[in-house]
Amino acid sequence: MSSSIEKPVAQKNYAVGEPNGRCRMRRARKAVSLISGVGLAIFGISRRSWTGAALASAGGYIVYRGIKDRTNGITNIIEVSYTINRSAEEIYRFLRHWENILRLVPNLVNVHDRGPGLALIFGGRFGEFEIRTQPIDQRENQFVAWESMADSAFQHRGSLELREAPGKRGTEVTLAFGYQLPGGGLGRGLTAVFGEHPEQQVRGGLRRLKQLMETGEIATTAGQPTGRRGIKGRILESLYREKMPPQGVERSARQPMIVGD
Amino acid sequence: MKALCWQGKNNVQVETVNDPGILNPRDAIVRITRSAICGSDLHLYDGYIPTMEPGDILGHEFMGEVVEIGSGVKNLKKGDRVVVPFTIACGTCFFCQQQLWSSCDNSNPNAWIAERMYGFSGSGLFGYSHMLGGYAGGQAQYARVPFADVGPIKIPEELNDEQVLFLSDIFPTGYMAAENCDIKPGDVIAVWGCGPVGQFAIRSAFLLGAERVIAIDRFPERLQMAGAGNAEMINYEEVDDVIEVLKYLTGGRGPDACIDAVGMEAHGHGMFSVYDSAKLALRLSFDRPTALREAIQACRKGGVLSIPGVYGGWLDKVPFGAIFGKGLMVRTGQTHVHKYLKPLLERVQRREIDPSFVITHRVSLQDGPEAYDMFKKKQNQCVKVVLDPWKEARAA
Numbered sequence: 001m002s003s004s005i006e007k008p009v010a011q012k013n014y015a016v017g018e019p020n021g022r023c024r025m026r027r028a029r030k031a032v033s034l035i036s037g038v039g040l041a042i043f044g045i046s047r048r049s050w051t052g053a054a055l056a057s058a059g060g061y062i063v064y065r066g067i068k069d070r071t072n073g074i075t076n077i078i079e080v081s082y083t084i085n086r087s088a089e090e091i092y093r094f095l096r097h098w099e100n101i102l103r104l105v106p107n108l109v110n111v112h113d114r115g116p117g118l119a120l121i122f123g124g125r126f127g128e129f130e131i132r133t134q135p136i137d138q139r140e141n142q143f144v145a146w147e148s149m150a151d152s153a154f155q156h157r158g159s160l161e162l163r164e165a166p167g168k169r170g171t172e173v174t175l176a177f178g179y180q181l182p183g184g185g186l187g188r189g190l191t192a193v194f195g196e197h198p199e200q201q202v203r204g205g206l207r208r209l210k211q212l213m214e215t216g217e218i219a220t221t222a223g224q225p226t227g228r229r230g231i232k233g234r235i236l237e238s239l240y241r242e243k244m245p246p247q248g249v250e251r252s253a254r255q256p257m258i259v260g261d
Numbered sequence: 262m263k264a265l266c267w268q269g270k271n272n273v274q275v276e277t278v279n280d281p282g283i284l285n286p287r288d289a290i291v292r293i294t295r296s297a298i299c300g301s302d303l304h305l306y307d308g309y310i311p312t313m314e315p316g317d318i319l320g321h322e323f324m325g326e327v328v329e330i331g332s333g334v335k336n337l338k339k340g341d342r343v344v345v346p347f348t349i350a351c352g353t354c355f356f357c358q359q360q361l362w363s364s365c366d367n368s369n370p371n372a373w374i375a376e377r378m379y380g381f382s383g384s385g386l387f388g389y390s391h392m393l394g395g396y397a398g399g400q401a402q403y404a405r406v407p408f409a410d411v412g413p414i415k416i417p418e419e420l421n422d423e424q425v426l427f428l429s430d431i432f433p434t435g436y437m438a439a440e441n442c443d444i445k446p447g448d449v450i451a452v453w454g455c456g457p458v459g460q461f462a463i464r465s466a467f468l469l470g471a472e473r474v475i476a477i478d479r480f481p482e483r484l485q486m487a488g489a490g491n492a493e494m495i496n497y498e499e500v501d502d503v504i505e506v507l508k509y510l511t512g513g514r515g516p517d518a519c520i521d522a523v524g525m526e527a528h529g530h531g532m533f534s535v536y537d538s539a540k541l542a543l544r545l546s547f548d549r550p551t552a553l554r555e556a557i558q559a560c561r562k563g564g565v566l567s568i569p570g571v572y573g574g575w576l577d578k579v580p581f582g583a584i585f586g587k588g589l590m591v592r593t594g595q596t597h598v599h600k601y602l603k604p605l606l607e608r609v610q611r612r613e614i615d616p617s618f619v620i621t622h623r624v625s626l627q628d629g630p631e632a633y634d635m636f637k638k639k640q641n642q643c644v645k646v647v648l649d650p651w652k653e654a655r656a657a
């Protein structure tokens with residue numbers, strides 16, 4: 001199915017006072033980052049056509065606007081853009097490989113394609129959580145958009161767009177994500193697993209994509225020698241996330257299990 | 262292996278740490294044969310650069326022999342003798358392709374910290390705080406070199422270590438500072454700071470065709486070294502007003518370009534220095550831009566202000582009106598070392614310059630901590646210290 005909108009974001013008018021999502025983000029500290037996870041996972045999984053089930057006529061742009069709409073209970077909004085020195089085709093193709101997705105997405109353990117929708121299993125030291133989400137539209141080499149299933153405990157919607165950058169600078173990649181953190185135990189659990197800085201995690205995910213696409217590896221210092229850290233050094237070490245291995249290095253060999261379909 | 266580790270302000274220690282290993286396909290491991298202490302290391306030593314951790318391995322000016330390579334490195338082999346640029350760069354991002362190597366997009370694992378401070382992050386550096394990558398440095402016996410397929414330059418046998426070691430930083434840094442001055446025939450260049458960076462800026466300015474170079478410092482041995490490189494000298498402690506002297510020396514025009522090779526820890530003199538000290542004591546500011554202020558004031562109309570000296574945060578009482586009023590061009594930043602490796606190596610091969618002239622002290626890694634102290638206090642006429650990481654091992 002097709003949409004008549006060619007370049008979704010090109011039509012967006014930044015001058016028309018968009019509410020500042022970042023400030024709100026900071027206030028809403030206790031939040032979750034699934035963002036890159038959910039979005040990128042959909043790229044990887046959608047080997048069959050989703051467009052049939054999608055609100056395709058709405059097109060990516062409408063979905064994108066929808067993410068920025070704070071009604072419907074979505075109050076936390078994150079938007080991150082990076083320019084990647086590769087063509088949209090290369091990036092799109094790259095994202096369709098599972099091994100690549102796993103290197104990008106923190107804490108994504110498994111994906112079940114149950115149809116309708118996907119169950120994404122995120123895990124960490126504190127337990128596992130299932131996120132139910134569904135792609136709502138995608139156009140090859142241009143965008144993909146998704147939102148939570150009605151029965152998902154975690155309400156969210158997001159889009160990832162690829163636009164050609166001017167002057168042969170590659171492709172502008174924008175990830176927009178809106179979400180509402182569930183209350184109670186699940187909300188606290190999600191926060192524990194994903195950390196309290198969702199925007200940083202989104203940036204991290206997109207930056208890893210950029211690094212992999214441009215250099216073939218993810219810059220890291222995890223595992224390098226150091227002198228005596230002492231107590232102060234160890235606190236700083238965790239603050240600067242030194243011990244965090246580059247995502248997926250130790251599990252890149254593992255194939256995720258895709259159940260169903 | 263043995264390494265010099267930062268353990269806090271004025272505290273560097275020799276420690277035994279693990280040997281580095283390959284972490285990424287484009288890495289190489291270098292067995293370090295010579296390493297140097299830089300004026301930039303003094304900013305760490307003095308505690309001016311944020312995001313250092315106790316235990317960080319220092320050092321960013323080093324060279325050695327390739328002993329291990331990752332699967333992605335095709336242009337090097339074990340046994341190659343290389344100099345390693347202090348900036349870490351991927352070679353494929355937009356910035357690397359524009360030769361803006363120290364702005365590489367992909368080499369800083371902690372880019373998020375720098376993004377918060379500066380809006381965007383520069384490249385990762387060896388041994389220079391976590392904000393700039395947190396990479397273990399080269400004042401050690403071995404170092405891991407990321408993106409080894411684009412950084413290190415192979416050194417021909419006929420040149421010894423001391424002749425090429427400074428390709429890693431200070432020679433390109435002084436050269437870029439001079440290149441940024443757009444030197445034309447007849448130009449007079451003034452250089453604040455006769456440390457190693459200033460020394461290379463002076464010689465590079467002549468290599469690039471400057472008519473005259475005026476060097477400003479207060480240590481006689483450093484001024485003499487500048488003089489040996491044909492610069493005229495001003496000891497700012499022996500004159501009333503540097504700016505007036507510069508006017509006199511340039512027939513009232515002012516220098517065509519001014520190089521600040523001093524940076525954030527300039528020695529205070531003149532009317533704002535008391536004010537700077539008070540602000541520093543109150544922790545309201547951590548940079549002391551004495552030399553920068555003078556350079557701005559002294560520069561001729563339409564001239565160039567070239568700033569290789571390192572600044573970290575916010576500057577106070579910088580006469581921006583003078584920059585505007587005279588239409589100065591300001592150029593600064595970490596050196597794009599990769600860009601200069603080959604052309605400067607060729608200049609060394611052609612004997613146009615022998616960079617080892619700045620070396621005043623050669624010590625073992627074991628003596629590193631004292632060397633830091635001596636270099637900081639400018640004792641024993643110290644200008645540049647070179648470390649030999651294997652001296653004790655060989656003697657044993």
Ligand SMILES: NC(=O)c1ccc[n+]([C@@H]2O[C@H](COP(=O)([O-])OP(=O)(O)OC[C@H]3O[C@@H](n4cnc5c(N)ncnc54)[C@H](O)[C@@H]3O)[C@@H](O)[C@H]2O)c1
Pocket residue numbers: 299300301302303304430431434453454455456457458459477478479480483497522523524525526527528529530551552568569570571594595596644
């Ligand atoms: N841009 C880069 O990539 C880069 C690379 C290397 C070093 N640097 C920086 O360059 C600067 C100099 O490095 P260095 O190794 O030569 O250090 P250094 O400490 O040996 O030299 C600094 C010199 O400046 C002199 N000085 C201090 N206050 C002065 C003043 N008010 N007027 C005139 N001279 C004054 C000192 O006496 C000293 O000789 C440092 O800030 C260093 O961090 C920058």
Ligand SMILES: [Zn+2]
Pocket residue numbers: 299300301302321322347430431
């Ligand atoms: Zn240096």
Ligand SMILES: [Zn+2]
Pocket residue numbers: 350351352353354355356357364365366367368
């Ligand atoms: Zn790069």
